[in-house]
Amino acid sequence: MKQLAQEISARFSELGVEIPIGEIEERLDKMINKFKVPREEARRSVVNYFLKSYNIKRNEFYIGQSESPLINISDVDDGKWANIRGKIVQLWDNTHESISQVGLIGDETGTIKFTIWESAGVSSVEEGKSYLLKNVVVNEWNGKFQLNVNKSSSIETLDEEIEVGNATVEFNGAMVDIQSGSGLIKRCPECNRALTxxxxxxxxxxxxxxxxxxxxxxxxxxxxxxxxxKRDLVEEITGMTLESAITLAADALDQGVVLEKMKDLLVGRYYSVKGSRVDRYLIVESISPIFAYDLSELDELIAAAEVV
Ligand SMILES: [Zn+2]
Structure with a gap:
């Protein structure tokens, strides 16, 4: 940390401002050790503080300093600053007023969540378009990396098509709905498309x-x-085979009963799914239940236990 403080002090000194090293060190210490801010982010923050105090422009300080490196999404690391070139795969609903946009960006090596903070003051991005995100900082949240576009960052629109790679991703959550086109379906024998x-x-x-x-x-x-x-995972998670689903539908004279049965079995329960992202879909390669009861189920369990 002493070395980091010396570096910062030296750069200010070049600009004609002498800041006691102890003062810089104290601020760094507080951010890194007390507030657990990543090292690089702490450095930026402390520099920004003194830039403001001495009324020095940010550009003036960073001029001639090395720019963030262009790196692949699969190579991002906690606390690092980076330039990322990628396509916006998805934009998500944003519920926080300090956030301008949140979503998923991808390059050939995979995808990563990004957050554009309102304070970044950059123009908004669109789904399906490619961008160069400059000077974004990586942090880790719940074991996953994410990109932050903040007031040190900028965004350039790229006029190129980026092929988004299929890195394996994991998603843990409740299954809240099963859409139509699910259940027992028929496919074209020629091209395998689902029939309508x-x-x-x-x-x-x-x-x-x-x-x-x-x-x-x-x-x-x-x-x-x-x-x-797909079929094998549906059979695994519902315990319903293709044959039994056909029988169920034939007995009811209605293919829709299979979908209703699946909804009864799965909706409202928690699952961990792993697979690859293709556009807005996660093509699931494995699924496992997460043990979680909602309160209504808990009441039933208690009632059942009392009967025994
Ligand atoms: Zn066909």
């Missing part, structure tokens, strides 16, 4: 092949994630 009202959009009326699929809506309290489960 017995017809393929490419091949018209065809004799479809039965399959199981779930298009789930997951909610972790911060964001919503659409997730797609």
């Amino acid at each position: 009202k017995g017809a393929c959009m490419e091949h018209g009326k065809v004799d479809g092949v039965y399959d199981l699929r779930i298009k789930a809506v997951m909610d972790d309290g911060n964001s919503i994630q659409d997730a797609i489960l």
Whole structure:
């Protein structure tokens, strides 16, 4: 920390301002050791404090200083400053007034959450467009890295298409809905597309092949994630096989009963899903229940225990 304080002091000295090293060190110590602010962020913050105190422009201080390196999303690290080139994969509903936008940005190596703080004063980004985020700081939250676009950052629009890579991601939350097009469905035997009202959009009326699929809506309290489960995972998590689903539908003379049954089994429960993100969907590769009861279930459990 002494070395960091010396560096800061030396740079101010070049600009003709002498700040006692002890004063810098004290501020750094408070941020790093007391408030657990990452080292680089603490440095910026302390520098900003003295820039303000001595009325020095930020540009003047950083001129000739090395710029943040351009790095891949898979290589970001806690507390580091970086330039990130990527495509906006998703924008999420933002509930905090100090946040301008929040969402997911991706490059060839994967995706990462980003937050554009209101105080950054940058123009807003659009889903599906590519940008260069300059001077953003990485931090870790709940074991995941995220990017912060703050008042030291800037955003440039890029006129290029970025292919977003399929890094494995994990999402933990409640399944809050299962969308139509789920349950027992029929697929086109030619192209495997799901049929709508017995017809393929490419091949018209065809004799479809039965399959199981779930298009789930997951909610972790911060964001919503659409997730797609294929047949093997649907069978695993519902305990319902394709054959039993066909029988159930045949008995009821209604394919819709399978979807209703799945909703009864899964909606309102907590799951951990892992898979790859494709556009707005998480293509699930594994799913496991998270042990969590809501209060109504707890009452039932207590009642059941009393009967025994
Ligand atoms: Zn087809």
